[in-house]
Amino acid sequence: MMRTTRGRLVRPTVAVLGAVVVAVAGPVTPAAAAIPHVPPPAPPGAPPPAVVAGLVRPGPSTGAAPVTPVADAWVDSMDPATNHGTGSLKVDGLPVAVAYLRFDAQGVDPDPSALLRFHVETSSSTGVEVRAVGDEPWQETTLTYHDAPPLGAVVGSSGPVSAGTWVSVDVSALVTGDGPVTVALTTGNDTGVRITSREGTAKPELLVPAPPNPSPYLVTRIGAATYQAVSQVTGHSYRGSLKTVVESAVSQLDGRGGGTVAFGPGTFELGGEFFKLVQIDDITFAGSGMDVTLIRNHSTASADTEPFNTKGAVRMTVRDLTVSAGGAPRSTSDALDFDDGVDVLVERVRVAAARGRGIVFDGKNQGWSSTGNTVRDCVVTGTTSDGIELLASSRNTVTGCAISHVGGHGIQVNRSSENADQPNKTSDRNVVTGNVVDQAGQDGINVDGGTANQIMNNRVTNSADDAVGRDGIRITTPAGVACAENVVAGNVATDDQAVRTQRFGLHIATSRCAATVVGPGNDFTGNLLGAIRDAGTDTVYH
Structure with missing residues (x-):
């Protein structure tokens, strides 16, 4: 199968006659x-595999x-x-x-x-x-x-x-x-x-012919700091640190067109290391359950140390496990980081701690798109910054997630900064629906720049418990950055604490946000200062 690769390398057409060159x-x-089930051990007397x-x-x-x-x-x-x-x-x-x-x-x-x-x-x-x-x-x-x-x-x-x-x-x-x-x-x-x-x-x-695809690899712990990844098809096995065996398995699968790295029950320790996953396609990381498989690291390094540190992932899936990324706070060191991620799925994943954000999709740099991703049925707590962020990232879906006790926004749909490679690139046409956000440190749901984002059927409570002057749902944008036709419908945004901290259920914070659609079914009662503060232009109420 002829494969092309995204990136900066030129790929001229070459007629190959009798000789082939590979790079x-x-x-x-x-x-x-x-x-499948793990194959049984070799019979007594069988020769050991070569290492x-x-x-x-x-x-x-x-x-x-x-x-x-x-x-x-x-x-x-x-x-x-x-x-x-x-x-x-x-x-x-x-x-x-x-x-x-x-x-x-x-x-x-x-x-x-x-x-x-x-x-x-x-x-x-x-x-x-x-x-x-x-x-x-x-x-x-x-x-x-x-x-x-x-x-x-x-x-x-x-x-x-x-x-x-x-x-x-x-x-x-x-x-x-x-x-x-x-x-x-x-x-x-x-x-x-x-x-x-x-x-x-x-x-x-x-x-020639090629052996079968080794997918899936099953990762298990076999010592205090030793792991193995065993192909359930060919029996090939990697042994060493968690980082080494997982990255080795991914490399094998990626070269064969994709597959699954599966984690059994238990705690998988990365120490201060992290998985570095660059330009991978169609790889699934599957745990045995959100309450069964824990992947953990801890670092105080002044560098990004995301357990899942990815760049250019396409159709990658992470599911049925917990990720804990402990250590000194660092705003850009997250639990799951998808730079230039496309059609990525994160489902039934718990983030138990993060130095920065819990889950982030980032499309701000030159050549990055970050589109078509889905986060669903996830649980995010204990992050220093935002629970989930869509940064310069469009046409994504965040649904069915429970986010609580995070230091930043619960969910943020955000533009890139004015100093980014793609300055003030907006996040557009994202769908944030059916999520529960409680005790976000800043806004429960924040839209900062962007067009036609849909904020629907979410429940947001008790926001701004770390930073004063924040709201349940907030829509804003700086000068010169588009903010139009965002939809807010069917949401509950209220504060039921004895001492309320969430100012407004909905705050359209600037006249630069035009034609916001405030649809039916919203309940913004019970907030500190009021239900809605609307400084927008031509807001449409239904």
């Missing part, structure tokens, strides 16, 4: 399967004999006349380093599936790309940057990789059985990656 970049993943750099590799399960390279080398833009034909391969984005590998695939039956596997010796937060390359001859002992074959289209990518693990990338489109298959590995990251060459013990492999 590695961003990730992609299809929907997750249900979790290679952290990967437990059972004997062959598909009948596919791996093809190893007949030549490999890497080239360096900083040393363009030098040949690097021995030792580990190097891949780097700046200065540019590209690794080339050739496999003798003559006569291989071109099954619809083919898999490239290679062993990474160092970690990378973005991983490597697999690119097609034209059919040009090169020799292991003479290849240099000056005469290296040009790179073509990205056909697959690894996603983030951990040191000492194997990476799999689908290269089915490149294997024809007519001749050699040449592989070029690249990265856009300016932190280089070392990859084991054919001179090493963990040689790169080409598998």
